[in-house]
Amino acid sequence: MERVTVILGERSYPITIEAGLFNDPASFLPLQSGDKALIVTNSTIAPLYLDTVVKSLEKLGVNVDSVALPDGEQYKTLSVMDTVFSRLLENNHGRDTTLIALGGGVIGDLTGFSAASYQRGVRFIQVPTTLLSQVDSSVGGKTAVNHPLGKNMIGAFYQPASVVIDLNCLKTLPKRELSSGLAEVIKYGIILDADLFDWLEDNIDALMSLDEKAMGYCIRRCCEIKASVVAADEHENGVRALLNLGHTFGHAIEAEMGYGNWLHGEAVAAGMVMAAETARLLGSFEQTDVERIKRLLVRANLPVHGPESMKPEAYIPHMLRDKKTLAGKLRLVLPTAIGQSEVKGGVAHDVVLSAIGCCLI
Amino acid sequence: MERVTVILGERSYPITIEAGLFNDPASFLPLQSGDKALIVTNSTIAPLYLDTVVKSLEKLGVNVDSVALPDGEQYKTLSVMDTVFSRLLENNHGRDTTLIALGGGVIGDLTGFSAASYQRGVRFIQVPTTLLSQVDSSVGGKTAVNHPLGKNMIGAFYQPASVVIDLNCLKTLPKRELSSGLAEVIKYGIILDADLFDWLEDNIDALMSLDEKAMGYCIRRCCEIKASVVAADEHENGVRALLNLGHTFGHAIEAEMGYGNWLHGEAVAAGMVMAAETARLLGSFEQTDVERIKRLLVRANLPVHGPESMKPEAYIPHMLRDKKTLAGKLRLVLPTAIGQSEVKGGVAHDVVLSAIGCCLI
Structure with missing residues (x-):
C-alpha cells in the first residue's frame, strides 16, 4: 500500500x-x-x-x-x-x-x-x-x-x-479520461519536478497500459507533490498558484466550448502548450523544452492545439475572470524550465494572443 | 461612539x-x-x-x-x-x-x-x-x-x-421589526446576564421609543455578550449553543407558517416561553420566572403563544431537523434561572408537547 x-x-x-x-x-x-x-x-x-x-x-x-x-x-x-x-x-x-x-x-x-x-x-x-x-x-x-x-x-x-x-x-476508466488525468501528471513534472518529467518520458507507455506498479508510484508521487504544496500554502496566496499551469487558458476553452465537451485535462494540455509558448515569446523558456512538452502530451494522446473554432481573441474575456487576476491584470503561471515555473503578472495581451496563435492547427 | x-x-x-x-x-x-x-x-x-x-x-x-x-x-x-x-x-x-x-x-x-x-x-x-x-x-x-x-x-x-x-x-424600522429585535435582546438577559434583564425591565419603554442613549447602551451590551461567546466558541461546539434559546421551537414556527409570515424575533419570543415552560415542567425553572419573561415580552409587543393554527405535534418533525440534534435526539437550550441556561439532551417528546400545550391561546 x-x-x-x-x-x-x-x-x-x-x-x-x-x-x-x-x-x-x-x-x-x-x-x-x-x-x-x-x-x-x-x-x-x-x-x-x-x-x-x-x-x-x-x-x-x-x-x-x-x-x-x-x-x-x-x-x-x-x-x-x-x-x-x-x-x-x-x-x-x-x-x-x-x-x-x-x-x-x-x-x-x-x-x-x-x-x-x-x-x-x-x-x-x-x-x-x-x-x-x-x-x-x-x-x-x-x-x-x-x-x-x-x-x-x-x-x-x-x-x-x-x-x-x-x-x-x-x-x-475510458481511455480519453485516462489521458485527461495524465495531463495533470505531466503538469507536476513541468512546474516542480524535472525528475518526474524524465520518469514520465520513460514510463508514459506503461501508464497508458495501466501497469499497476508504475501507476501506484505515479499517483503517490503526484499526491506527495500536491500535499507538500498545499501544506505550504493552503489558501493559494503563493506557491499553490503554480498548480494552475495551463488552467487559465484551459478554463477559457472549457467555458467557451461548453463544460464537458473538452475534458478538463485536454483543455489543460492545450493550455500548458499556450503557457509554454507565452514564456518562450517572453524569452524565459527554451523552444526545445516547448517541443519536449508537446511530444510527451502527444504520446499521452492529448491535444497540443486549442479548438479549431476558437479565435485567440475569444480567450481573453474568459481569462480576465480567472481568480488569479488582480486589479484587471492577467497573471499567468509560466514555466521557466522543465521542473521550474513562476507566477507572472502584467503579461501583455498581445503576447498572449500571439502565443495562442502559435497553437492554432 | x-x-x-x-x-x-x-x-x-x-x-x-x-x-x-x-x-x-x-x-x-x-x-x-x-x-x-x-x-x-x-x-x-x-x-x-x-x-x-x-x-x-x-x-x-x-x-x-x-x-x-x-x-x-x-x-x-x-x-x-x-x-x-x-x-x-x-x-x-x-x-x-x-x-x-x-x-x-x-x-x-x-x-x-x-x-x-x-x-x-x-x-x-x-x-x-x-x-x-x-x-x-x-x-x-x-x-x-x-x-x-x-x-x-x-x-x-x-x-x-x-x-x-x-x-x-x-x-x-417598522415597529413590528423593532419588537422582533428586542426578542433577541431579552434572550441575552435570560441566558447569560441577569443584570441586563433587570435593566430591560426598567428601560424597555425607553427602547420602544428609540431613546438614543438607552439604545446605544443596549446594542453595545448585546454585542459584548455575543462577542465574548463567539470568542470562546466560534464553531458552536459548546457555550455558543446557548444563543439558540427559543430557536428550536421558533424555527419550527417559521418553517411551518412559511418563512416571513412570523418574524424571526416573534417566533423566538414564543419559543423562549416554550423553552421556559419545558424547563419548568422538568422542575429546573421557577413559575415566577416564566411569568417575568412573559411580562417583559408582552411589554415589548411580542407574542408569548405559538400560532393558533399549529398543533404541538406539528413542531416535532421540524425540531428534529435542528442542527443541535445528535443521533436523532432533541437537544434544547433551557433556562435554569434568569441569567443562566444550559443545553439539555434527550428531552422526552411528551414533555416538549406539554410545554407547547401550555403556550396555546
Whole structure:
C-alpha cells in the first residue's frame, strides 16, 4: 500500500493508494460503527462500485445512504447541490453525518462544497475514481461548483478527513479520461519536478497500459507533490498558484466550448502548450523544452492545439475572470524550465494572443 | 461612539455603534482608496440608505457597485445568492473585492455566505440596519441561506472584516421589526446576564421609543455578550449553543407558517416561553420566572403563544431537523434561572408537547 499524509495541523489527513481498497472496510476510517453517511456518486459510477462500497461500509456498521447524480461537468452547479441538501434533510442527516464523494472531480468538488456548507460543515471523505481526481482534485481541499460565467467560481477551502484511492477503478476508466488525468501528471513534472518529467518520458507507455506498479508510484508521487504544496500554502496566496499551469487558458476553452465537451485535462494540455509558448515569446523558456512538452502530451494522446473554432481573441474575456487576476491584470503561471515555473503578472495581451496563435492547427 | 472588538486572533474585528456613521467615510475601514466593492441590499433599504453609503464610499475612493434583492426571508435562498454571483462575475469582481451587506439579517446572512463562497472567499463588511441584525446576526460569523426543508441549513462560519451600526437606521424600522429585535435582546438577559434583564425591565419603554442613549447602551451590551461567546466558541461546539434559546421551537414556527409570515424575533419570543415552560415542567425553572419573561415580552409587543393554527405535534418533525440534534435526539437550550441556561439532551417528546400545550391561546 502507498500512503501519503497531507500535513495541516489538526486537519491533517491520510491518502491511501492500493488496488482493492473498496473491498476492505478498514479503508473507510475514520468512519466507525454507528456513524451515519451519505455516499454521493453519479449514474456512471453507481452501477460499477456503489454496491461494493456500501457493503464494506455496512460491514463496518455504518448507517449508509446514497444518492446518484447525473454524470458530467454541466451538473456541477448550485442547483444540483441543492438536490444533495434535499436528500440530507429528507433523511434527517445531522451535523454528525459524513459525506462520501464516490466519483471523479465533479463529484468530489460538488460533494466537498456540499459538506463544507451543509449545516455549516460536516465531515467528508474523498473516494476518487478517475486518474484526474486521484492525482489532483481530491487532495488539497479546493471544493467548488461552476457558474455559467466561470468555472469553480463558487466554493470553499474545505479539507477531507481522508482520501481513498482504489487503483482498480482505472480499469473501467475510458481511455480519453485516462489521458485527461495524465495531463495533470505531466503538469507536476513541468512546474516542480524535472525528475518526474524524465520518469514520465520513460514510463508514459506503461501508464497508458495501466501497469499497476508504475501507476501506484505515479499517483503517490503526484499526491506527495500536491500535499507538500498545499501544506505550504493552503489558501493559494503563493506557491499553490503554480498548480494552475495551463488552467487559465484551459478554463477559457472549457467555458467557451461548453463544460464537458473538452475534458478538463485536454483543455489543460492545450493550455500548458499556450503557457509554454507565452514564456518562450517572453524569452524565459527554451523552444526545445516547448517541443519536449508537446511530444510527451502527444504520446499521452492529448491535444497540443486549442479548438479549431476558437479565435485567440475569444480567450481573453474568459481569462480576465480567472481568480488569479488582480486589479484587471492577467497573471499567468509560466514555466521557466522543465521542473521550474513562476507566477507572472502584467503579461501583455498581445503576447498572449500571439502565443495562442502559435497553437492554432 | 460605542465600540466592541470581537477577539478571534488574526480574524479579530471591530463593531462601531453611533448615530450618523453612514455619512462618515471613515466608518467603512478597512476599505480604502482603489478598492472595489459590491453593496448587497434589498428593495426596501435601497431607497432609504444606499445613496448615502455609496457617497461615503466614493469619497473614500472606493469603486462601488450595488445590487438590490427583493425583501424578505423567502428570498434567503441559493437561487437568489446565484444572482449575486452573476453580478460579481458580470462586473469582473476579483478575489480582492469586498462585499458589503446593507440590510437586516436576511441580507447579512446571504451576503456573508456569498462572500464566503465567491472565489472560495472574499472580504465582507456587515452594515446591519435592523435591531435584530445589529444585536445578533451581524456579529459572530454565522452565515447561511434557507432550504425548503429547514432554516439556515446551508452556510458557513465566516467572519466579517468589520460591523458598522448606524443608530439612525432604527428611525425607519417598522415597529413590528423593532419588537422582533428586542426578542433577541431579552434572550441575552435570560441566558447569560441577569443584570441586563433587570435593566430591560426598567428601560424597555425607553427602547420602544428609540431613546438614543438607552439604545446605544443596549446594542453595545448585546454585542459584548455575543462577542465574548463567539470568542470562546466560534464553531458552536459548546457555550455558543446557548444563543439558540427559543430557536428550536421558533424555527419550527417559521418553517411551518412559511418563512416571513412570523418574524424571526416573534417566533423566538414564543419559543423562549416554550423553552421556559419545558424547563419548568422538568422542575429546573421557577413559575415566577416564566411569568417575568412573559411580562417583559408582552411589554415589548411580542407574542408569548405559538400560532393558533399549529398543533404541538406539528413542531416535532421540524425540531428534529435542528442542527443541535445528535443521533436523532432533541437537544434544547433551557433556562435554569434568569441569567443562566444550559443545553439539555434527550428531552422526552411528551414533555416538549406539554410545554407547547401550555403556550396555546
